[in-house]
Amino acid sequence: MSPVPTLSDVAKLAGVSLATVDRVINRRPNVRAHTVERVRAAMAALDYRVDPLAAGLARRKRYKFVFLLPGGTNAFMADLAARLESLTGWLTANRASVETVFADVFDPKRLVEAIDGIDREADGAAIVALDHPDILAAIDRLSGDGVAVVTLVSDVPKSQRLRFIGIDNTAAxxxxxxxxxxxTAGRAGTVALLVGSLSLRDHVDRCLGFSQIVERNFPHLTVLPVIETRDERNRAERAAKDVLGEHPDLVGIYNVGAGNVGIASALRAGATAIRPVVVCHELTPGSVEALRAGQFDAILAQNPGHEVRSAARVLLACASKTGVVEEQERIRIDIFIRENLPA
Amino acid sequence: MSPVPTLSDVAKLAGVSLATVDRVINRRPNVRAHTVERVRAAMAALDYRVDPLAAGLARRKRYKFVFLLPGGTNAFMADLAARLESLTGWLTANRASVETVFADVFDPKRLVEAIDGIDREADGAAIVALDHPDILAAIDRLSGDGVAVVTLVSDVPKSQRLRFIGIDNTAAxxxxxxxxxxxTAGRAGTVALLVGSLSLRDHVDRCLGFSQIVERNFPHLTVLPVIETRDERNRAERAAKDVLGEHPDLVGIYNVGAGNVGIASALRAGATAIRPVVVCHELTPGSVEALRAGQFDAILAQNPGHEVRSAARVLLACASKTGVVEEQERIRIDIFIRENLPA
DNA sequence: CTGAAAGCGCTTACAG
DNA sequence: CTGAAAGCGCTTACAG
Structure with missing residues (x-):
């Protein structure tokens, strides 16, 4: 017997053929209970584990995955798409291909159409979704048709998705x-809260977590009513300008959604006595530049490269019935200040 | 031709045998320049890429790696060892095994012995090293003997190591x-700086970065002379107690090395008017508890799971001559506050 | 310098 | 319900 036991070793020990061992390992039907036992015992005795390389090679199947991402100009989403693009080499090496579809996330109808339009022959799909009943239903239809679904970045918790790949937004x-x-170091005043949309679950969750902490731990700060920017740069700029103009006691801005370039530009235009503390989300050229320039103070981030790799690994593991390294798939809430920005 | 081109497709197009294509792909000797050209052209025309599964299966070789970690009670290092342990499944699946060796990092002589003792038959080694001339020489001997070396956590920059897997400690x-x-929100006062040892490159680098920033940006803070703790819990506790007792104006403690449990306990014993701000390194049960309890304010961390996986992937890629996803191997400086602690 | 053949450890039809 | 044989896409001796 080789140093590492093989299928043949198991077959020999159990006194059956390779095909039968294969049936037991892959839980295929038509094996007598008694035979299953014998094989199981032999596997245990030898501490046998399948060789994924050999199994992958022998299985002729190639896998197909669909990634459904938001269209539009959102820099983070563009980054996500780019990371996915650069993952194709790895995917090909693992006998998988991916089709990327862009859809308008802010419009439930279109998103439903896009989900319903996903090829039912696909082995899995990763979807940046809106938490809306119609979307939930569409995801469940897709899942019911045998396509494994993971939600990416923004979750639809009650759907039949296999798993959510993203951060805990309330904690963020x-x-x-x-x-x-x-x-803000003890200064009293008002704080502006900008979001892309109050119908996006991740944005709402962030607002919730933020408000809870500020109310409980920083009573000298007053959070102004939420402003929606639709994740558009111009609207974010307008909102920041208004807020800077109308509230001389503004000590902070938390931008939950996109549009950081607009905020930086508003900050440049309307210089105040003491610059407000600014916290925003995602590493994008605009947000990083503002952090470097000292206009922003901290960036909360999720790693888009990690997210697409995680989605791909999870879908592949599901399709090929192999395991997942749980700890590796946990997406962390990254905190960046000027000093720990990646090179 | 299949949807994805294979070796045979290339061989057919180039009018040569499989073996010859294999020689060209793997840069083996004894192929006429002219033949090489023909094969290269065929590969380019078909956009051929080798199937790593098949290549891995056919190559009968199994890889052996050695991980050299510090012995002792350092909680972070114990975590690192545990993560490595739980990676064995993945390693086996990839035809690799690892031997873990523990050595005293604070003693150059012992460390040299440990490095010299590494099996020269190994394909690669990951070493948590001390930046010392004798260690550098030992690493270069190992590397010269054909064992690929990566440094882990603490680097020996001028050695022949393939790569350093860890964080930028100055930036940390x-x-x-x-x-x-x-x-510290503008309060003036003194700041204590504790390190494990000034002969550890990572610790010294952290001190440097810290001092630079404090001197430049926070002139109202005075950094006290560095105290060495040898990464021991009791010495750290003693140091913290002394500093708390001797400096009523202490506003902050930065613990560069291990021993966080000792500091937390000193903090509990010697209650001051305003608790000093405490920043430390690594997520360990002790540091996390202190952060949760509000005794510590921030933890800087490197992800030990990521680090051992990265080391394993890099060594495996080197041994099997396959590629590395650069972006995936970059170890980030994680910042944790109570709110973004992993679940 | 080049090629024919065996084999890596599985899975897949097909036959019984 | 079970097995014999072919084959997945490479690499490895061996022969010439």
Whole structure:
């Protein structure tokens, strides 16, 4: 017997053929209970584990996955798409291909159409979704048709998705609250809260976490009513300008959604006595530049490269019935200040 | 031709045998320049890429790696060892095994012995090293004997190591300086700086980055002379107690090395009017508890799971001559506050 | 310098 | 319900 036991070793020990061992390992039907037992015992005795390389090679199948991402100009989403693009080499090496579809996330009808339009022959799909009943239903239809679904970045918790790949957004909001609160160093005043849309679950969760922390731990800060920017740069700029103009006691801005370039530009235009503390989300050229320039104070982030790799690994593991290294798939809430920005 | 081109497709197109194509792909000797050209052209025309599964299966070789970690009670290092342990499944699946060796990092002589003792038949080694001339020489001997070396956590920059897997420690020190400086919210006073040892490159680098930032950006803070703790819990506790007793104006503590449990306990014993801001390194049960309890304010961390996986992937890629996803191997400086602690 | 053949450890039809 | 044989896409001796 070789140093590492093989299928043949198991077959020999159990006194059956290779095909039968294969049936037991892969839980295929038509094996007598008694035979299953014998094979199981032999596997246990030898501490046998299948060789994924050999199994992958022998299985002729190639896998197909679909990634459904938001269209539009959102820099983070563009980054996500780019990371996915650069993952194709790895995917090909693992006998998989991916089709990327872009859809308008802000419009439930279109998103439903896009989900319903996903090829039912696909082995899996990763979807940046809106938490809306119609979307939930569409995801469940897709899943019911045998396509494994993971939600990416923004979750639809009650759907039949296999798993959510993204950060805990309530915790991210709480982190933003603590950083902003502490960085204001005791100054009293108002704080502006900008979001892309109140119909996006991740944005709402961040608002919740933020408000909780500020109310409890920083009573000298008053959070202004939420402003929606639709994740558009111009609207974010307008909102920041208004807020800077109308509230001379503004000590902080938390931008939950996109549009950071607009905020930086508003900050440049309307210089105040003491610059407000600014906390935002995602490493994009605009946000990084503002952090470097000292206009922003902290960036909360999720790693888009990690997210697409995680989605791909999870879908592949599901399709090929192999395991997942749980710890590796946990997406962390990254905190960046000027000093720990990646090179 | 299949949807994805294979070796046979290339061989057919180039009018040569499989073996010859294999020689060209793997840069084996004894192929006429002209033949090489023909094969290269065919590969390019078909956009051929080798199937790593098939190649891995056909190559009968199994890989052996050695991980050299510090012995002792350091909680982070114990975590690192545990993560490595739980990676064995993945390693086996990839035809690799690892031997873990523990050595005293604080003693150059012993460390040299340990490095010299590494099996020259091994395909690669990951070493948590001390940046010392004798260690450098030992690493270069190992590397010269054909064992690929990566340094882990602490680098020996001028050695022949393939790559360093860890964080930028100067940047980590700068991050600590900014967080501690901003969290003190303008209060003036002294700051204590504890390190494990000034002969550890990572510790010294952190001190450097920290001092730079504090001097430049927080002139109202005075950094006290560095205290060495040898990464021992009791010495750290003693140091913290002394500093708390002797400096009523202490506003901050930065612990560069291990021994966080000792510091937390000193903090509990010697209650001061305003608790000093505490920044430390690594997520360990003790540091996490202190952060949760509000005794510590921030933890800088490197992800030990990521680090051992990265080391394993890099060594495996080197041994099997396959590629590395650069972006995936970059170890980030994680910042944790109570709110973004992993679940 | 080049090629024919065996084999890596599985899975897949097909036959019984 | 079970097995014999072919084959997945490479690499490895061996022969010439």
């Amino acid at each position: 909001g709480r982190s933003a609250g603590t950083l902003l609160g502490r960085f | 020190g700068r991050s600590a300086g900014t967080l501690l400086g901003r969290f």
